[in-house]
Amino acid sequence: MLSVAAGTAVAARAGFLPFGDDCRDDAVRLDVVAAPAVAPALRDAADHVREKDVTSDGHCMDIRVTAREPYKVADELRLDGAKPAYDVWVPDSGLWVQRAGLGGGRTEVSPAGNIASSPIGVGMVKSAAESLGWPRKTYTWAELAGAATGGDKLRLGAADPARSASGLLALTKLGASARASGSKDADTRAAATAKALSSRTSDSDSRLLDTLARDASGTESGNPRRNQALILSEQASFAHNAAEDEKHALDLFYPKDGSPVLDYPYTLIRENDLSTDQSRAALRFMTLFSDDAGRRILREHGFRTDGSKPSAALVTAAGGRTPQPYTQEPGDTPSDKEVQETLGMWTITVQSARFITVVDASDSMRQLVPGRGESRMDVTKSALLQALSGFTDEDEIGLWEFATRLDGARDYRELVPTGRLGDRRGDGTQRDRLTRAFGALRPVPGGATGLYDTTLAAYEKARKGYVNGRFNTLVLLTDGVNQDPGSITRTELVSRLRALADPEKPLPIIAIAVGPDADEREVDQMARATGGSGHEVDDPAQIHSVILKAIMQAGTRQ
Incomplete structure (x- = not known):
């Protein structure tokens, strides 16, 4: 049975009267907001209360039902200083009740039972x-x-x-x-x-x-x-x-x-502010849905009233x-953590992304990947091309490479400025330019890993180009530790990254350590300074799936 049965016992102990005589002069007003799908059933129930003179402690009940999307109500209740003008809320899922309690608002939200399921x-x-x-x-x-x-x-x-x-x-x-x-x-x-x-x-x-x-x-x-x-x-x-x-x-x-x-929780709003008559009337209305009349109304609107045991007629009518x-x-039931991770994955995966891909071009990238007969650079390029195919024309991506001896005193070089993949540039689109640039990546003979200066410069550039409403990030791929003795130290890098990080404009680094010579702890420390994450892969072919995994993790923190 649905948990509204508990409310029935409360109503019986409270001495609610099911019917009354002429009580309309002192009717108790009850304002209800409900998910659009269940609002018609609640209105029919309110009509039943009115037509049959169903009373609470001898008082008629004047029940007024308004349909509102649950996410809008939950967001309203989360606000600090919210002043909801309703006494009862019936969303379609307890997820919204949980969400309502996550913000800075102080509105009391008290689930009293579940009236239906679907x-x-x-x-x-x-x-x-x-x-x-x-x-x-x-x-x-x-x-x-x-x-x-x-x-x-x-x-x-x-x-x-x-x-x-x-x-x-x-x-x-x-x-x-x-x-x-x-x-x-x-x-x-x-x-x-x-x-x-x-x-x-x-x-x-x-x-x-x-x-x-x-x-x-x-x-x-x-x-x-x-x-x-x-x-x-x-x-x-x-x-x-x-x-x-x-x-x-x-x-x-x-x-x-x-x-x-969907479990349709019957929820009291500002319970401590309700008068005794209002509180008892709210519970009386809830218990109607454990009575034959209320259950009939719910079934007529396609809701289950007995858990997983629907009538064959309901199922047939639903298809x-x-x-x-x-x-x-x-x-x-999925845990709060599972739901939040899914919501984070959804938010980040479907948002348009804006990021710079920074690829290690040091001499060690020419080493062969065991069992593949291809160099680290060749496999990395294939993985990046695969990842590129998963982004839409609305996503904005740029490309840097880095190694010592690459560009004079600098360890890094911008190959393709960050831009929208669908935009035409010269003889092709931004996607075409990136495809060609990925294919042209080559290890720099004698070049070492200039990791720290590159990371800071790329992050500063990404910060300056930050775009609201997008998932902004920096994707860093390296197969080694920092080998530039003239660069800033790791401690200095982490400190400056923390100073640049802005919780109001999140820009996490996704750092991927490729191969046995890279240090996952090092890249993870750098990435976490920005709210990002570090990852280690033995085979560069895993880069595509790691990027998606890191994006999902970043989504749960935004």
Whole structure:
């Protein structure tokens, strides 16, 4: 049973009266804000209270329900000095209650129970579902994401995970599913999926269904931006199908490794400021949803009222069919850490990036990589080209190289100024210039590793070029320790990097130590002075995945 049952016992002990006579003159006003999906059910419940003269301690209840996106309410409650003009908040997930408590605001937020639930799945237009073998074929989250993001044949959309509990919980589950599959590159795959989804996200759950293809085949060739599949809740699919004819209804996949669940917490706001009558009326309204009338109202709007045991009629109306595992237990609720890491990965992965790539061109880069028959420089260049292909035309990237004896007294040289990859420059785009420059990188004969002066100069340049609204970073690749005796010391470098770092304008260094001669502790100390991280790879081919991993780590700290 849902935890609203606990509230029922509280109401019984408090002596609430279910019905009353003429009590309207002293009705208790209760203002409720709710997620748009559940607001209609709450309004119907408020109408039921009014029509049936449901009372609290002999007082009628004047309940007024307003629909608001949960992320907006959570952000409002986080603000210091917030003065919410409502008494009860019903978001679609406890994630928002947690988020509301993360800021500097002092608004008291008190969850009292959960009134409903709805699992999250993937709804598809009929042609797309049939192509994947619905309903007989079942998939894990990772398999569904792979099928949907492996090309343009199936276009998958989602609501922005920064603004949607469905999107965030599904993306968290997707990452866990990839790791459970035993894939060595699970985090990289999750980031790639996030990148693919980012081009098809909607601002909120309320707008997601507007992105569906509308013609009979589900392709809507005249508008390739239309989606054929959506990450959404069972209730959202139920509501869509109720408003559409059979041709435009969704079929719903329930991943076999368990669906995360929206849990609709009933939350009191400023509980200590509520009058006794208001507090008791708020609890009385909550307990309605454990009564037959309240549960019926919720079911009519497509919500589950008994955990993982939905009625067959509800599942069928939402687009589910046997043998889809619609009664599969959701599994462990993701931890706060997992959710925050996913949100950080999403934020950083989908933001446009701006960074300088600084590549070691010292003589040691000509050494062969064991077992590959290629030099460190050759493998590094291939890895950088692979990484470049993962960035969009909106990303801004530049290139430096460094070694002693490279450019007179300086250990470094700018090869390609930082610019937007899609911008045309001369006979090609910025991407073309970088591709050629990567291919032309060569070790400098006799050149040593001029690491410290280069790092400081590149960081100063990146700081001057900082752009708000982008993920700004410096990617540093080196296969050795500093070998320039005339440079600043490591202590001086770390001190100056700390002075340049600005928490309001984060610019972390991602430092990668390549090969056995590099010192991971050294590069990590340098990187951490800026809020970044150091990493060690035995094979330069690992550079691409390390960059993605470091970006995800940086995202959790911003």
